[in-house]
Amino acid sequence: MGIKRVSGQNSLPQLHLSHASGTTAEIYLHGAHITGWRSAAGDELLFLSRASLFASGTPIRGGIPVVFPQFADTGPLPKHGFARTREWEWLQSESVDGEVIRAVLRLEDSTATRAIWPHAFRLSLSVELSEHSLAAELNVTNPGAREISFTAALHTYLRVADVRESVILGLEGVEYRDKLEEERRTQRKPRLEIGDEVDRVYRNAPAELRVQDDGSAGRTIAVHSRGFSDAVVWNPWIEGARSLPDMADEEYLEMVCVEAARVETPVTVRPTESWRGSQRLELLSR
Numbered sequence: 001m002g003i004k005r006v007s008g009q010n011s012l013p014q015l016h017l018s019h020a021s022g023t024t025a026e027i028y029l030h031g032a033h034i035t036g037w038r039s040a041a042g043d044e045l046l047f048l049s050r051a052s053l054f055a056s057g058t059p060i061r062g063g064i065p066v067v068f069p070q071f072a073d074t075g076p077l078p079k080h081g082f083a084r085t086r087e088w089e090w091l092q093s094e095s096v097d098g099e100v101i102r103a104v105l106r107l108e109d110s111t112a113t114r115a116i117w118p119h120a121f122r123l124s125l126s127v128e129l130s131e132h133s134l135a136a137e138l139n140v141t142n143p144g145a146r147e148i149s150f151t152a153a154l155h156t157y158l159r160v161a162d163v164r165e166s167v168i169l170g171l172e173g174v175e176y177r178d179k180l181e182e183e184r185r186t187q188r189k190p191r192l193e194i195g196d197e198v199d200r201v202y203r204n205a206p207a208e209l210r211v212q213d214d215g216s217a218g219r220t221i222a223v224h225s226r227g228f229s230d231a232v233v234w235n236p237w238i239e240g241a242r243s244l245p246d247m248a249d250e251e252y253l254e255m256v257c258v259e260a261a262r263v264e265t266p267v268t269v270r271p272t273e274s275w276r277g278s279q280r281l282e283l284l285s286r
């Protein structure tokens, strides 16, 4: 039980969290990227592509990428910003008690970040592993003298046995922007089934969604979010997966992204102030 710093793929530094109940989690300092979350029964609950590159300067495909300070390609920065491709620092201040194992990682502005985003910032990602859940909280502090404005997300890839047998619950009545058709619509059906490419930003989504994976004997994961007002649902489907060099062609069947996001209205943080957003994944059954 505790946290160990180990050497991960391509020798990138990784934190290995283990809880007394038998659950584990893995976090790369590269991107503060959570790449694994295993239940006490030994089931991996996050998707991680076997084609992922694990190379400096390149995002990892799967797990929970931290998107900051720009979601997708909505601005001039690299897609999904730079937090996911930078090396974070592990603060040794994690507290370990009987209930929760916590690791805190930090990223601050540097010459390299200021060259593309001319702002001071301090990010921390606090990751908490407990018996039935994995939580990540992103905290953004503005230590500078000018206001900062950004979009952000925890771009969570959940592992499913077969996405065609999975449903997302909780989005009925929520308005979304369909990024494939560039149209605004409202989710009518209570059950969002995925049988094709999907890329949607649900605005002002409920604080709890559920992903029911009927293909794996009824596993259900609740996705609780705070501070992140939106929820993004993404699956590239076969053509999309083929176009991604770091994802195997058939892997789209094994994943669905349900992301706690702040996309539609950017966050503004005044000097010396902070913003935080969190997502807690809770294993409800199996």
Ligand code: TA6
Residues within 6 Å of the ligand: 059, 072, 079, 080, 155, 179, 199, 232, 233, 234, 257, 259
């Ligand atoms: O969050 C959904 C999305 O913005 C999709 O449009 C898709 O491009 C995905 O993120 C993955 O982006 P990436 O840069 O990691 O390939």
